[in-house]
Amino acid sequence: xxxxxxxxxxxxxxxxxxxxxxxxxxxxxxxxxxxxxxxxxxxxxxxxxxxxxxxxxxxxxxxxxxxxxxxxxxxxxxxxxxxxxxxxxxxxxxxxxxxxxxxxxxxxxxxxxxxxxxxxxxxxxxxxxxxxxxxxxxxxxxxxxxxxxxxxxxxxxxxxxxxxxxxxxxxxxxxxxxxxxxxxxxxxxxxxxxxxxxxxxxxxxxxxxxxxxxxxxxxxxxxxxxxxxxxxxxxxxxxxxxxxxxxxxxxxxxxxxxxxxxxxxxxxxxxxxxxxxxxxxxxxxxxxxxxxxxxxxxxxxxxxxxxxxxxxxxxxxxxxxxxxxxxxxxxxxxxxxxxxxxxxxxxxxxxxxxxxxxxxxxxxxxxxxxxxxxxxxxxxxxxxxxxxxxxxxxxxxxxxxxxxxxxxxxxxxxxxxxxxxxxxxxxxxxxxxxxxxxxxxxxxxxxxxxxxxxxxxxxxxxxxxxxxxxxxxxxxxxxxxxxxxxxxxxxxxxxxxxxxxxxxxxxxxxxxxxxxxxxxxxxxxxxxxxxxxxxxxxxxxxxxxxxxxxxxxxxxxxxxxxxxxxxxxxxxxxxxxxxxxxxxxxxxxxxxxxxxxxxxxxxxxxxxxxx
Amino acid sequence: xxxxxxxxxxxxxxxxxxxxxxxxxxxxxxxxxxxxxxxxxxxxxxxxxxxxxxxxxxxxxxxxxxxxxxxxxxxxxxxxxxxxxxxxxxxxxxxxxxxxxxxxxxxxxxxxxxxxxxxxxxxxxxxxxxxxxxxxxxxxxxxxxxxxxxxxxxxxxxxxxxxxxxxxxxxxxxxxxxxxxxxxxxxxxxxxxxxxxxxxxxxxxxxxxxxxxxxxxxxxxxxxxxxxxxxxxxxxxxxxxxxxxxxxxxxxxxxxxxxxxxxxxxxxxxxxxxxxxxxxxxxxxxxxxxxxxxxxxxxxxxxxxxxxxxxxxxxxxxxxxxxxxxxxxxxxxxxxxxxxxxxx
Numbered sequence: 031x032x033x034x035x036x037x038x039x040x041x042x043x044x045x046x047x048x049x050x051x052x053x054x055x056x057x058x059x060x061x062x063x064x065x066x067x068x069x070x071x072x073x074x075x076x077x078x079x080x081x082x083x084x085x086x087x088x089x090x091x092x093x094x095x096x097x098x099x100x101x102x103x104x105x106x107x108x109x110x111x112x113x114x115x116x117x118x119x120x121x122x123x124x125x126x127x128x129x130x131x132x133x134x135x136x137x138x139x140x141x142x143x144x145x146x147x148x149x150x151x152x153x154x155x156x157x158x159x160x161x162x163x164x165x166x167x168x169x170x171x172x173x174x175x176x177x178x179x180x181x182x183x184x185x186x187x188x189x190x191x192x193x194x195x196x197x198x199x200x201x202x203x204x205x206x207x208x209x210x211x212x213x214x215x216x217x218x219x220x221x222x223x224x225x226x227x228x229x230x231x232x233x234x235x236x237x238x239x240x241x242x243x244x245x246x247x248x249x250x251x252x253x254x255x256x257x258x259x260x261x262x263x264x265x266x267x268x269x270x271x272x273x274x275x276x277x278x279x280x281x282x283x284x285x286x287x288x289x290x291x292x293x294x295x296x297x298x299x300x301x302x303x304x305x306x307x308x309x310x311x312x313x314x315x316x317x318x319x320x321x322x323x324x325x326x327x328x329x330x331x332x333x334x335x336x337x338x339x340x341x342x343x344x345x346x347x348x349x350x351x352x353x354x355x356x357x358x359x360x361x362x363x364x365x366x367x368x369x370x371x372x373x374x375x376x377x378x379x380x381x382x383x384x385x386x387x388x389x390x391x392x393x394x395x396x397x398x399x400x401x402x403x404x405x406x407x408x409x410x411x412x413x414x415x416x417x418x419x420x421x422x423x424x425x426x427x428x429x430x431x432x433x434x435x436x437x438x439x440x441x442x443x444x445x446x447x448x449x450x451x452x453x454x455x456x457x458x459x460x461x462x463x464x465x466x467x468x469x470x471x472x473x474x475x476x477x478x479x480x481x482x483x484x485x486x487x488x489x490x491x492x493x494x495x496x497x498x499x500x501x502x503x504x505x506x507x508x509x510x511x512x513x514x515x516x517x518x519x520x521x522x523x524x525x526x527x528x529x530x531x532x533x534x535x536x537x538x539x540x541x542x543x544x545x546x547x548x549x550x551x552x553x554x555x556x557x558x559x560x561x562x563x564x565x566x567x568x569x570x571x572x573x574x575x576x577x578x579x580x581x582x583x584x585x586x587x588x589x590x591x592x593x594x595x596x597x598x599x600x601x602x603x604x605x606x607x608x609x610x611x612x613x614x615x616x617x618x619x620x621x622x623x624x625x626x627x628x629x630x631x632x633x634x635x636x637x638x639x640x641x
Numbered sequence: 642x643x644x645x646x647x648x649x650x651x652x653x654x655x656x657x658x659x660x661x662x663x664x665x666x667x668x669x670x671x672x673x674x675x676x677x678x679x680x681x682x683x684x685x686x687x688x689x690x691x692x693x694x695x696x697x698x699x700x701x702x703x704x705x706x707x708x709x710x711x712x713x714x715x716x717x718x719x720x721x722x723x724x725x726x727x728x729x730x731x732x733x734x735x736x737x738x739x740x741x742x743x744x745x746x747x748x749x750x751x752x753x754x755x756x757x758x759x760x761x762x763x764x765x766x767x768x769x770x771x772x773x774x775x776x777x778x779x780x781x782x783x784x785x786x787x788x789x790x791x792x793x794x795x796x797x798x799x800x801x802x803x804x805x806x807x808x809x810x811x812x813x814x815x816x817x818x819x820x821x822x823x824x825x826x827x828x829x830x831x832x833x834x835x836x837x838x839x840x841x842x843x844x845x846x847x848x849x850x851x852x853x854x855x856x857x858x859x860x861x862x863x864x865x866x867x868x869x870x871x872x873x874x875x876x877x878x879x880x881x882x883x884x885x886x887x888x889x890x891x892x893x894x895x896x897x898x899x900x901x902x903x904x905x906x907x908x909x910x911x912x913x914x915x916x917x918x919x920x921x922x923x924x925x926x927x928x929x930x931x932x933x934x935x936x937x938x939x940x941x942x943x944x945x946x947x948x949x950x951x952x953x954x955x956x957x958x959x960x961x962x963x964x965x966x967x968x969x970x971x972x973x974x975x976x977x978x979x980x981x982x983x984x985x
Binding site: 558632 | 656657658661662664665934937938941946952956957958959960961962963964965966967968
């Protein structure tokens with residue numbers, strides 16, 4: 031093989047990943063392109079990246095690159111000058127102008143990785159620096175940026191806090207009353223947090239908050255807050271702490287069918303096929319639609335609807351096709367009840383009459399509801415304790431929530447502790463605490479506030495036992511912290527079944543809460559019964575409580591026999607034999623036999639009397 | 642109840658589901674193992690341990706990922722470090738490529754082999770011997786110039802040259818085939834040789850080796866050389882070792898049952914589709930495991946009858962399983978017959 035010598039500095043140039051040519055001076059080309067972008071000759075959304083290892087210059091103009099703004103630095107001097115700052119404050123120029131002027135530029139991962147030497151703050155600047163960060167907290171994303179004191183927490187907890195803050199209930203939109211979201215939660219009396227971050231304010235989050243400030247004590251309470259459970263003050267709940275509304279919208283339309291027939295909203299006539307009890311239709315108005323503000327119990331009819339028959343009926347005795355309609359109303363789901371909030375009547379995209387019924391129910395915190403702080407500290411309510419039984423301070427302050435101390439050390443969420451004393455300081459002074467990442471208020475500042483108001487600087491309080499009134503020997507850490515109610519509410523999850531519906535195909539119990547299903551007794555559970563030797567219990571679980579059937583089996587040919595309802599006799603369709611026996615088996619097995627037949631194999635059962 | 646003898650206490654009650662219990666007893670700590678370590682990070686890993694090794698054993702793979710032998714030495718060599726290390730050196734396989742750099746010259750149709758002088762003397766090899774061996778691989782002409790061999794291979798297509806090079810590379814100069822490394826280690830009070838790679842027959846016959854105390858972690862090889870009983874013991878030993886290393890306490894009898902099941906047909910069988918589960922007696926039991934249709938169709942072609950002996954079959958059809966409480970039955974003696982028999 032012969033090797034052709036290549037010019038050493040030749041650089042391949044790609045636009046959006048496609049090779050368009052070569053250039054002899056890679057770094058020079060990069061500098062020229064960048065200058066052109068800063069001058070406004072090239073769109074600021076374009077980024078360049080020279081990879082010295084592969085000798086490739088990439089020019090990217092496509093979508094989907096995560097980019098971040100930086101202040102441009104030249105000769106150790108940031109281009110964002112105090113004069114510009116003044117102008118910006120006065121509103122003479124805007125952010126867009128700064129980008130246009132080449133003061134600020136957006137870099138993607140490729141360009142920032144190769145061509146950026148970033149100074150975090152102005153005092154760190156040297157001549158080598160190319161860019162200055164606008165603020166250190168810009169290294170986080172939006173979700174993290176609203177969490178207080180993230181730099182004091184371990185990273186997994188931050189991740190969890192982000193995931194959970196997305197599940198929090200609050201004022202999700204101002205026009206929620208007009209909307210028809212299929213399911214929506216809305217927190218009563220949402221509050222803005224006492225410890226906020228700069229991005230929190232910029233996002234105007236406090237206008238649509240998602241949580242409330244709780245007075246929290248970190249201690250145990252008769253074992254009711256073991257293992258991430260929390261104890262909540264019952265009286266606080268009665269004062270509407272953590273109370274929320276749950277809206278569910280049901281919708282249905284008058285569908286048109288081929289042949290000119292259509293559905294009709296009405297109170298169904300008792301003669302209609304599938305008619306429910308009259309009681310179920312009690313709240314419907316003349317138009318067959320439920321009246322607003324009426325109480326709905328589970329399985330009540332919300333919109334009465336009748337549909338034309340599925341199959342064309344036979345011609346009746348009079349020679350006319352009689353209209354045999356069928357009941358097709360929509361009902362509230364089982365276990366879901368509330369009050370009809372509003373009824374909306376419109377037209378569907380296909381021009382049919384469309385009804386939406388919004389049902390509202392009030393969700394008062396109860397055992398099993400999930401709460402979380404903004405530090406990945408989640409917990410479910412373990413007890414609603416009456417206020418008089420809870421510990422109190424000499425001033426008469428009673429915690430709203432009691433968190434177990436075991437929740438803290440192993441998880442290393444120091445931010446949680448800091449927010450607690452921060453919230454406490456804010457409540458005393460009336461000033462919000464800044465919890466922004468890296469630049470927020472410091473522990474010492476918060477302590478100073480506490481000291482000034484005559485409180486113990488570490489946030490400890492002397493508490494008195496609510497039951498006996500005796501002073502509790504040890505001091506207990508107490509503070510105010512922002513807690514979120516998460517949308518995992520037990521009332522939307524609770525599920526029991528003793529008897530219930532079965533599947534059509536297998537005759538086995540249905541699956542899932544929505545279908546009132548059973549809990550699966552799976553393969554591994556089965557293994558456990560076998561391992562224990564509980565043969566009879568095993569049969570009961572897998573047969574008696576599942577899909578037991580009795581089938582007729584022909585003794586001469588071993589196939590399943592049938593019952594002729596018209597002649598009222600049993601016969602074997604295969605061999606006409608009539609020595610038939612009733613055999614107890616699982617319906618799944620009968621189905622298996624049918625499926626084996628379907629692949630062209632005839633299975634035969636050989637019968638023997640039981641030993 | 643009468644006092645039980647210890648033998649009676651040890652006996653397992655009829656109908657006890659020993660298989661399931663054994664499977665659960667090995668399987669449960671097995672899940673713990675996955676979570677804890679897959680392999681030790683950093684330190685050069687020798688033999689796979691933990692779950693990967695367990696899977697290897699249970700699957701009855703032909704060769705383990707890292708075959709390894711522990712070779713005990715006879716009385717003469719076990720105490721003497723020098724003698725032991727000589728044995729270790731001798732066992733180790735030295736191929737030509739290990740002590741030389743080999744280059745092909747396609748334009749002149751020659752192969753150049755440059756021998757490393759130091760390695761040559763380290764391994765106590767004779768250069769003339771090597772020359773003879775190279776000659777035997779299919780070289781037309783071998784020239785020796787200092788430490789460089791120039792080989793003219795037979796045939797002159799590129800392919801035939803490459804074939805000869807590959808042969809030369811793998812040319813064994815001394816030692817046993819398959820033993821790539823060997824070191825002398827010290828046990829409590831004697832020396833033994835640990836090798837990378839395994840070749841039981843040759844190593845056992847090596848002078849200085851105590852052939853009654855040679856161990857390899859290649860179970861299939863043990864089966865081939867020492868027979869099925871030895872293989873069974875090797876399975877028990879290996880599984881136990883894996884579990885011990887993780888500090889998991891599993892009763893040896895569960896492992897013994899596993900080994901017995903794997904060896905019961907006279908050859909080591911894997912647990913799975915191609916082994917134990919694929920050869921169950923019941924059609925339904927096999928069909929329920931894997932490849933349902935294949936089993937049903939072959940059963941249909943052969944006209945097989947499922948006697949419904951096993952547990953799985955009876956669960957499928959919905960009968961009481963012949964195990965535990967389901968094994969017990971009542972037999973009734975008819976009273977009238979009893980009276981009749983008495984009166985006669």
